[in-house]
Amino acid sequence: MQFGFLLEQVVNGLVLGGYYLLIALGLSLIFSVGGIVNLAHGAFYALGAYASVEFTRYLGFGPAVVLSPIAVALLGILFERFILRRFYTADPILSLLVTFGLAMVTEQAIRIIWGAAPLSAAIPPAFRGSVFVGDFLFSRYRLLILAVVAAVLVFVWLLLHKTSFGRVVRAGIQRPDMVAALGIRLQPYMIAIVMLGVGMAALGGAFFAPITIVHPAMGAEIITVAFVVVVIGGLGSFWGVVLAALLVGVVRGITIHFLPAAGEASIYILMFLVLMVRPRGLLGERIEKFE
Amino acid sequence: MTRYNRRTLLKAGATFAGASALGFPAIVRAQADKIKIGHLTPLTGFLGALGTYAQLGIRLVAEEINASGGVIGRQLDILSEDSVNPSTAATKAQRMLDQDGVDFLMGEINSASALTIMQVAERNKRLFVQIGARSDALRGKNCNKYTFHVDIPNTVMVNAVGKALVREKMVKDKKFFTLTADYIFGHDLLNAAKRFFAANGGNLIGDELVATDVTDFSPYLLKIRQAQPDVVCSNLAGNQVTTLIKQYAEFGLPYPIVGFNLNTADAWAAGDGNLSGTWPTVWYHTLDVPASKTFVANFIKKNGKPPENHAWIEYISLKIMAQAINETQSTDTDKLIAYLEKETEFDILKARKAYFRNWDHQLMQEAYPFTVKPKGKAKDQWDFIALGAAVPGANEPLESLAPTREQNPCSL
Numbered sequence: 001m002q003f004g005f006l007l008e009q010v011v012n013g014l015v016l017g018g019y020y021l022l023i024a025l026g027l028s029l030i031f032s033v034g035g036i037v038n039l040a041h042g043a044f045y046a047l048g049a050y051a052s053v054e055f056t057r058y059l060g061f062g063p064a065v066v067l068s069p070i071a072v073a074l075l076g077i078l079f080e081r082f083i084l085r086r087f088y089t090a091d092p093i094l095s096l097l098v099t100f101g102l103a104m105v106t107e108q109a110i111r112i113i114w115g116a117a118p119l120s121a122a123i124p125p126a127f128r129g130s131v132f133v134g135d136f137l138f139s140r141y142r143l144l145i146l147a148v149v150a151a152v153l154v155f156v157w158l159l160l161h162k163t164s165f166g167r168v169v170r171a172g173i174q175r176p177d178m179v180a181a182l183g184i185r186l187q188p189y190m191i192a193i194v195m196l197g198v199g200m201a202a203l204g205g206a207f208f209a210p211i212t213i214v215h216p217a218m219g220a221e222i223i224t225v226a227f228v229v230v231v232i233g234g235l236g237s238f239w240g241v242v243l244a245a246l247l248v249g250v251v252r253g254i255t256i257h258f259l260p261a262a263g264e265a266s267i268y269i270l271m272f273l274v275l276m277v278r279p280r281g282l283l284g285e286r287i288e289k290f291e
Numbered sequence: 292m293t294r295y296n297r298r299t300l301l302k303a304g305a306t307f308a309g310a311s312a313l314g315f316p317a318i319v320r321a322q323a324d325k326i327k328i329g330h331l332t333p334l335t336g337f338l339g340a341l342g343t344y345a346q347l348g349i350r351l352v353a354e355e356i357n358a359s360g361g362v363i364g365r366q367l368d369i370l371s372e373d374s375v376n377p378s379t380a381a382t383k384a385q386r387m388l389d390q391d392g393v394d395f396l397m398g399e400i401n402s403a404s405a406l407t408i409m410q411v412a413e414r415n416k417r418l419f420v421q422i423g424a425r426s427d428a429l430r431g432k433n434c435n436k437y438t439f440h441v442d443i444p445n446t447v448m449v450n451a452v453g454k455a456l457v458r459e460k461m462v463k464d465k466k467f468f469t470l471t472a473d474y475i476f477g478h479d480l481l482n483a484a485k486r487f488f489a490a491n492g493g494n495l496i497g498d499e500l501v502a503t504d505v506t507d508f509s510p511y512l513l514k515i516r517q518a519q520p521d522v523v524c525s526n527l528a529g530n531q532v533t534t535l536i537k538q539y540a541e542f543g544l545p546y547p548i549v550g551f552n553l554n555t556a557d558a559w560a561a562g563d564g565n566l567s568g569t570w571p572t573v574w575y576h577t578l579d580v581p582a583s584k585t586f587v588a589n590f591i592k593k594n595g596k597p598p599e600n601h602a603w604i605e606y607i608s609l610k611i612m613a614q615a616i617n618e619t620q621s622t623d624t625d626k627l628i629a630y631l632e633k634e635t636e637f638d639i640l641k642a643r644k645a646y647f648r649n650w651d652h653q654l655m656q657e658a659y660p661f662t663v664k665p666k667g668k669a670k671d672q673w674d675f676i677a678l679g680a681a682v683p684g685a686n687e688p689l690e691s692l693a694p695t696r697e698q699n700p701c702s703l
Binding site: 117221253 | 335336339340501502505506517533543559561599
């Protein structure tokens with residue numbers, strides 16, 4: 001029986017990992033291609049949640065989770081065009097500062113527009129409750145999230161590995177100078193990457209609004225875990241991020257099962273151990289421009 | 292010396308001209324003899340939403356008092372800041388006393404921050420009206436002569452809900468599983484809950500301490516399911532209660548959930564149909580008392596939304612202090628303490644008046660258990676709580692739910 005319980009925690013951790021993945025994948029892509037550590041990534045997650053709450057009010061849940069990421073992705077164009085673009089070749093500390101500032105500005109803007117009190121959001125009635133698979137208990141809603149994450153994952157993988165767009169992006173991660181020498185401008189690709197990245201974060205926010213609290217600081221709460229996932233997974237590796245997100249979810253679940261007080265610390269300990277053994281992360285590639 | 296004076300004069304003149312131009316002449320005119328009050332409350336973090344309401348409440352009452360001529364002919368000046376965390380709270384409290392020259396301190400919601408400000412108050416021998424933190428230890432083993440506590444302590448919240456649970460036969464021989472916030476407040480609430488279970492034949496089969504930054508409860512919910520309790524009980528604080536309620540509804544576990552702490556702002560955020568069970572509250576805006584209704588109407592007029600219980604408690608706390616200053620004609624710490632210790636009765640917009648118990652400085656007042664209105668019965672998004680009868684009952688002494696002298700190790 002004990003083993004069954006543990007397995008249940010593992011599976012639940014995988015589901016949670018899927019959610020971390022939505023945030024971390026975009027963060028990793030933006031860093032890998034643009035060399036920018038986007039500390040404002042959590043802010044887009046928060047905006048996604050707030051936008052979906054607003055859209056839900058008028059259009060219902062279904063349209064809201066589609067429109068909110070699109071709206072935030074459009075915001076991503078402005079973000080890339082007017083802010084990020086100036087920092088691709090600058091000292092990394094500058095982009096750190098500017099995105100950190102943007103995160104704070106966004107948080108306060110949310111506070112001004114929507115107030116400090118959390119907004120209320122509820123799961124659509126069709127997805128309430130849990131389902132049993134054998135003896136395992138699953139939240140129906142989290143299974144929906146898992147399906148969405150899987151679909152997004154397949155989409156992003158195909159985009160990166162089966163299209164000419166993906167080939168340029170992957171080449172841009174490894175050899176931006178070579179790409180430039182071939183007469184390809186990376187900038188338009190970067191707009192797409194940023195839109196994709198912040199859109200995925202917003203999708204996470206939209207889907208998590210009904211089961212977490214929609215409040216101004218929600219972006220700051222998620223960004224740390226997302227970074228841990230990126231660092232554990234290793235830069236430039238699609239599967240590294242996937243693996244790391246699932247690992248973080250599972251390790252947290254198992255730790256809470258045996259030693260609840262260490263639950264939140266466990267993911268940092270995991271990061272520490274991984275970095276001790278593999279400084280580039282689990283599946284991190286050697287990327288010349290970052291060495 | 293002359294130079295210095297001339298500069299000061301110039302600066303003062305410029306300030307005066309500038310302030311007048313900006314349209315704040317009243318502030319400058321009354322500067323010298325204002326009563327300054329240092330107000331600290333969390334505006335960010337897991338209690339930030341509550342603190343924001345607290346600030347709205349104290350601003351409303353200060354404006355009302357100032358509009359009617361102030362207290363003992365002096366205007367009130369509230370210096371309100373985010374207390375952030377326990378160490379910053381203490382630093383800011385000390386700075387307010389030293390540099391801003393405040394007459395006394397008020398505020399707090401976070402029990403850990405309240406504790407550090409209490410120490411500052413004691414060191415400086417100045418009054419601290421601890422408004423919104425609920426840990427028993429603050430008015431128990433950590434109590435001090437300079438601090439008065441307004442909000443109901445944990446033991447009262449447990450007893451308020453407990454009475455309702457006992458009536459519904461949900462305690463005796465029932466298995467409880469608790470989730471507890473991992474800081475002074477939660478530990479304290481768990482102790483109060485344990486005493487209650489022991490006294491009423493309840494059986495605590497499991498407890499998990501939850502860090503205050505946890506936003507995903509799914510692993511805990513799975514543990515609860517494994518333990519198969521009869522009742523799940525929340526000892527969490529702030530917006531964590533909201534998250535728990537939402538995720539509990541998400542998983543749809545069959546065990547009833549109750550809680551010993553919930554603030555209405557957090558209940559409002561829970562989302563339609565997610566909240567269930569029995570919970571305690573110190574006040575709610577639908578309370579059927581004329582003075583309370585007037586306050587609610589004024590608050591809505593100014594802020595466009597109903598007041599939360601932290602807005603109410605800040606409102607009545609400053610009212611109490613205004614009355615104390617009026618009666619003693621002074622802002623002197625010792626005189627104010629002596630006045631409050633006389634167990635004077637204060638109107639706190641409830642059916643019964645309240646008073647500070649003199650040996651632990653805790654305000655004795657009514658509390659209410661509440662349940663959730665059935666679907667479709669709520670008038671608006673704020674109105675989904677069905678308030679139970681006030682406890683203690685009208686014929687019982689106000690002290691009957693509070694810790695007794697035997698239970699409370701406080702000595703001032």
